[in-house]
Amino acid sequence: MLEESHASAVRVVGEAERVRTAAELVRTCDADVVFLDVQLAGESGLELLPHLDPGVAVVFVTAFDQYAVRAFEVNALDYLLKPVAPARLARAVERLTRPNESDPATPLPTAKLDYHDRLFLRLDDRMGFVKVAEIVVIESDGDYSVVRLATGRTHRARKSLREWLVRLPEHAFVRVHRSTIVNLEFVERVEEWSHSSYRLYLRGAAEPVGMSRRYAGLLKR
Numbered sequence: 001m002l003e004e005s006h007a008s009a010v011r012v013v014g015e016a017e018r019v020r021t022a023a024e025l026v027r028t029c030d031a032d033v034v035f036l037d038v039q040l041a042g043e044s045g046l047e048l049l050p051h052l053d054p055g056v057a058v059v060f061v062t063a064f065d066q067y068a069v070r071a072f073e074v075n076a077l078d079y080l081l082k083p084v085a086p087a088r089l090a091r092a093v094e095r096l097t098r099p100n101e102s103d104p105a106t107p108l109p110t111a112k113l114d115y116h117d118r119l120f121l122r123l124d125d126r127m128g129f130v131k132v133a134e135i136v137v138i139e140s141d142g143d144y145s146v147v148r149l150a151t152g153r154t155h156r157a158r159k160s161l162r163e164w165l166v167r168l169p170e171h172a173f174v175r176v177h178r179s180t181i182v183n184l185e186f187v188e189r190v191e192e193w194s195h196s197s198y199r200l201y202l203r204g205a206a207e208p209v210g211m212s213r214r215y216a217g218l219l220k221r
Contacts, residue, residue, distance in 0.1 A: 023051035140179035176211035
């Protein structure tokens with residue numbers, strides 16, 4: 001059972017078994033949180049994500065084992081593993097009602113990512129997954145960042161470069177400018193541009209990326 005203080009903060013506004021029905025329910029009820037089962041009847045709960053507004057929090061509910069769960073754990077707001085224990089559900093609700101407080105039993109996503117992980121992010125005005133291995137370059141845009149993917153798509157994410165550097169695998173992603181991070185796997189060649197900078201040509205990118213001499217020195221070391 002939930003503690004009374006937690007239960008009073010939650011009101012269930014509806015349930016749905018299909019993605020289309022769930023999307024309509026969230027929209028009409030103006031829901032704040034969705035507890036999303038990854039496996040629905042004949043559908044994947046992940047198909048609901050593009051239909052959610054950025055302000056809707058998502059808690060994954062899954063029967064996957066600990067290895068499959070990592071794809072969600074690395075950047076999900078929270079996840080619950082079936083069968084869901086009441087105490088664990090209570091902690092999830094407490095985190096949602098106290099978003100500025102961390103729960104040591106369910107750490108916030110600060111661990112280093114693996115190159116083959118998937119990130120759950122707010123992209124543009126929607127939620128979605130991004131494969132770390134498909135990120136070509138990340139450029140600063142104030143408190144946001146522009147993420148360019150190998151697929152040719154570009155997204156604006158609610159992450160600063162500092163946040164990206166904490167999470168991304170160091171062997172693959174490096175900062176080449178105060179406003180740019182690149183995936184070394186996509187670097188085809190480096191050319192000296194001037195006495196103080198270089199140009200990096202990335203596979204699939206129409207324009208080269210600038211690298212300052214300072215970061216070039218750090219990269220060599």
